[in-house]
Amino acid sequence: MESTFSANIILIKSLRGKNKQKSLNMLREIASEIDPICRARGWTVWTLREFHPKNESLLGMNVDCSEVKLRLRYGDEYLSYDEILGTALHELAHMEIGPHNKKFHKLVEELETQLAIQQAKHAMQVSYMLSSQFYI
Numbered sequence: 001m002e003s004t005f006s007a008n009i010i011l012i013k014s015l016r017g018k019n020k021q022k023s024l025n026m027l028r029e030i031a032s033e034i035d036p037i038c039r040a041r042g043w044t045v046w047t048l049r050e051f052h053p054k055n056e057s058l059l060g061m062n063v064d065c066s067e068v069k070l071r072l073r074y075g076d077e078y079l080s081y082d083e084i085l086g087t088a089l090h091e092l093a094h095m096e097i098g099p100h101n102k103k104f105h106k107l108v109e110e111l112e113t114q115l116a117i118q119q120a121k122h123a124m125q126v127s128y129m130l131s132s133q134f135y136i
């Protein structure tokens with residue numbers, strides 16, 4: 001299953017078969033969180049794709065700085081959203097740095113901080129909307 005997303009994350013694809021819609025929804029949620037990061041840094045992910053590699057310890061992969069593959073599940077058992085999001089940030093950092101060196105880990109930290117700020121802003125907007133509704 002696939003759908004287009006944004007100018008920075010072009011296409012989203014889940015694996016075919018059982019739970020393809022659930023996987024696609026999860027990827028869309030991940031995409032909406034990493035989209036502003038990609039935009040800010042000028043990164044284009046041509047395809048954000050679910051994969052199910054035989055190697056059980058493999059959680060993600062960045063292919064040629066154009067495709068990000070993420071493991072969402074083991075069989076029917078889904079990983080936690082935060083775990084998948086963490087892997088997504090790791091793979092995004094490979095857009096700039098290949099090896100897992102100091103610079104790479106620093107960049108991952110930067111991305112995590114950027115995401116946390118985004119999430120905090122979003123939470124503030126939501127609570128503002130909720131409190132406004134109270135006075136309507």
Ligand SMILES: [Zn+2]
Pocket residue numbers: 090094100
């Ligand atoms: Zn890596």
